[in-house]
Amino acid sequence: MRETVAWRYFSQDVVPFSAMIAVECTTVGSSTLFKAATLRGLSFYVFVFYSYAVATLVLFTLSLISGRSRSLPSAKSPLFFKIFLLTLLGLTSKIAGCKGIEYSSPTLSSAISNLTPAFTFVLAVFFRMEQVMLRSSATQAKIIGTIVSISGALVVVLYKGPKLLVSAASFTSFESSWIIGGLFLASQYLLLSVWYILQTQIMEIHPEEISVVLFYNFCATLISALVCLFAEKDLNSWKLKPGVSLAAVIYSDQLSTHGVCI
Numbered sequence: 001m002r003e004t005v006a007w008r009y010f011s012q013d014v015v016p017f018s019a020m021i022a023v024e025c026t027t028v029g030s031s032t033l034f035k036a037a038t039l040r041g042l043s044f045y046v047f048v049f050y051s052y053a054v055a056t057l058v059l060f061t062l063s064l065i066s067g068r069s070r071s072l073p074s075a076k077s078p079l080f081f082k083i084f085l086l087t088l089l090g091l092t093s094k095i096a097g098c099k100g101i102e103y104s105s106p107t108l109s110s111a112i113s114n115l116t117p118a119f120t121f122v123l124a125v126f127f128r129m130e131q132v133m134l135r136s137s138a139t140q141a142k143i144i145g146t147i148v149s150i151s152g153a154l155v156v157v158l159y160k161g162p163k164l165l166v167s168a169a170s171f172t173s174f175e176s177s178w179i180i181g182g183l184f185l186a187s188q189y190l191l192l193s194v195w196y197i198l199q200t201q202i203m204e205i206h207p208e209e210i211s212v213v214l215f216y217n218f219c220a221t222l223i224s225a226l227v228c229l230f231a232e233k234d235l236n237s238w239k240l241k242p243g244v245s246l247a248a249v250i251y252s253d254q255l256s257t258h259g260v261c262i
Helices: 002-038 044-066 078-101 105-112 114-124 138-160 174-205 209-231 244-259
Strands: none
Touching: 002 044, 002 078, 002 105, 002 244, 044 078, 044 209, 044 244, 078 105, 078 174, 078 209, 105 138, 105 174, 114 138, 114 174, 174 209
């Protein structure tokens, strides 16, 4: 009996908590690699497209190896529309995040990522997925946490420390770039909160993680190909050479394939 309770606690509490910590650490590493790659000339449009493309190939291979159900929704089904909307949210969020890091730094991105729980709580209340009982200690803790998260993000945006990664070019308006980057990153995590809520609804309807994430990345690859090819017309920018740029794409692919499923 004790072993059953211990295993249930481990699988329901310890494993998800550890997985989220791993995702956060992976996100920080991905942001740092991406910033280093952009300082060496990598276009964030190229980065976005290759990240989704590689993730699609990896997930497709994994689905073939695992032999799990790979059923995809019909184009006329409401589920298809929800996954397509999920793709638009995810792609827009990723582009905003890359642009924000390009303007600021991975440090700011990591700090503002703490807004995600606050945004998610506010949106969950708005969509009536979360009940607010002001006399409840749990609700009070969530409200206080939301206020602290938003206040902390504002402090980080308005106060900048020394730059860790310095490019060769001189920036005459670094102060304004820092704030613009903060706004892009805040937009990213706001969209990401909506993305989480929509993903939860999709998983309740279609609890096939591999097929949903595969279809999501496939749609994102197609859409990002059109958007990024239009935005980045220099064909030489699309050539990935061994080095930090390739490492950033591969590392981001690991986050896309594993982090989304978690």
